Amino acid sequence: MTLSTNARSTAPAPAGDRWTPALWGLLFVLAGNMLIDALEVSVSLVALPSIGGDLGLPAAQLQWVVSGFAAGFGPLLLFGGRVVAILGRRPVYLAALVVFAAASLVSALAQGPELLVATRFVKGFCAALTAPTGLAIILSAFPEGPARSRAVSVYSLFGACGFATGLLVSGLLTEAGWRWTFAFPAPVALLLFLAGLRLVPADDPGRAKPRRYDLAGAVSLTATTLLLVYALTSGPLDGWDHPRTIGAFALAALSALAHVRVERTAREPLLRLELLRHPALVRSALGAAALNGSYLGLLLLSTLHLQQRAGLGPLQTGLAFLPASAPLVLSALFSGRMAARFGTGRLIAAGAGAALLGALLYPGDAPADLRYATDVLPTMLLFGAAFVLAFAAFHLQATTAVPAGRQAEASGLYQTAVQLGAALATALTAALYTEFGHRPALLLVTAVALAGLLVALPGLRRAH
Known part of the structure; x- marks a missing residue:
């Protein structure tokens, strides 16, 4: 097993249970990213009343700050895995870190709910690209046995710490202003990116990879989720019998049916329904x-x-x-x-x-x-x-x-x-x-x- 210390060179894998400094560095890049992915929900939760007061949003619209991230993460998780499989772990992982940092800064500067929610969705998709990829890199970079078990344990521990960390960080930063809660992950993600440039290994050039992204499957599932959340938001604001609300529910149902059809007929579906x-x-x-x-x-x-x-x-x-x-x-x-x-x-x-x-x-x-x-x-x-x-x-x-x-x-x-x-x-x-x-x-x-x-x-x- 080898570990890339830059885009092309490699470092030897540890013998037995001994870890090289490069492996320690790789683990903390991956685990650190897992932590900031996990804290994204909790940092927004505590700040919601402050965001609502500043932007004048009722709870029905305010929840988009939370559900927007989940809607970018969940429906696109399988698609993110496909993107990584086709384009490679290293380039996608590093690109996602840069986009995550940029989206964090933009969300901190947002003057209206539309841009804020859009950046939350983008950060959710970045998490869909990096969260499962980090574990896959660990499984390939660390040799089977005690070294790999310990690495997976550390990775899981950082993920578990993320939500609790977000509660404390958001509580502290929201006292100064809710925008800081969205800005602070940006420098962390950039530092992880700079370290990852040297430590994240290149993919095996001989690896097998799928040929199709199944974009239709990803779009239809994401559209179903967003339309359902929009309908639930529209109900208390416009009325449950308003054409906008009824139309959103109807479009969500049609999109769900389209997703099932796409996955049943696609040559390389994101999800095999069996x-x-x-x-x-x-x-x-x-x-x-x-x-x-x-x-x-x-x-x-x-x-x-x-x-x-x-x-x-x-x-x-x-x-x-x-x-x-x-x-x-x-x-x-x-x-x-x-x-x-x-x-x-x-x-x-x-x-x-x-x-x-x-x-x-x-x-x-x-x-x-x-x-x-x-x-x-x-x-x-x-x-x-x-x-x-x-x-x-x-x-x-x-x-x-x-x-x-x-x-x-x-x-x-x-x-x-x-x-x-x-x-x-x-x-x-x-x-x-x-x-x-x-x-x-x-x-x-x-x-x-x-x-x-x-x-x-x-x-x-x-x-x-």
Whole structure:
């Protein structure tokens, strides 16, 4: 195994468990990028009330800041993998870092919601290019055995740290101005790019690669997602019976049908629909979408509650959310052992149950005289427990449900579902909050968590 230290030269792979400085550098470039990808959602969540106040946006439009990133990430994840396979890991990875940095600066300077949301979508697509590619580079650059296992653990740990880091960074920076929360990833991404120029290895020139991008499949899935989010945004603002709202729902349905047709007839589809014949994979995708959707829907609702109703500042809000994300950081290195000890089906069901209980315990009347220890902390701890129990188990169940040669494709489908759950749940939560208030939006979050539990229960009858 070799590692490129610049575009053309190579450095020897480590012997046994010994790592070269170049391998350490490569790992921290990849893991650092994974961290800034993971924190993109949390940095925007805490800043939402400040953004809304500055740009004059209601919650139904404000949610685009969150769902825009998810809509660029999820629907384009499989397409991003295809782009990387055709053009090569190194050039695509490095280009995505530069575009990510540029989009961060533009979003910080945006004077209106349209440009801000557009840059969030672009950054989501950059994450769709780099997040899975980083892991693929690790698997090719690090020799099988302890070195690779340790590298994957570090990479996963940085990903788990990203959301919690974003809460703290956003809380601090939003106190000075929400635009700083969008600007600060730019210099980080540029530093990673400069290091990556020397450390990211070139692809094997003899590798097999697909011939077609399946652009129609990518466009139709992305259009379906954006149209659904737009329809959910239009409902409370224009009316659910407004031609614009009805038309968006109709176009979304047509786009979804077009996507299915394209994938069934394409010579090299992004997604082979026969994967959906594996029940465990489908349960993992739907269950993870429900968990992520209910979690982000609750945090969106809680952000508005804590800052607009209870009077907390951005930093206090970020700290209030830490119990929902920090436990995953602390347990990330032990998730594989937990799955081996208890089984993925049991962990997923327990996690789904914890999320549902957390949603049920959150106050439905949005009190102004908030008592954090009794009104908010139990919910945050339960959602934190849900992710500790189920997050890694979902992915393991999804990838082990299919033959070995199709695990990468199954992982892409699973990750797509996770991001789609985030985009649609936050959009619908914001729509209900705008039109009907806190309690109906919380009921939706609870219903999504309940759906996740119902999806998880059949897994208790099967061993994985």
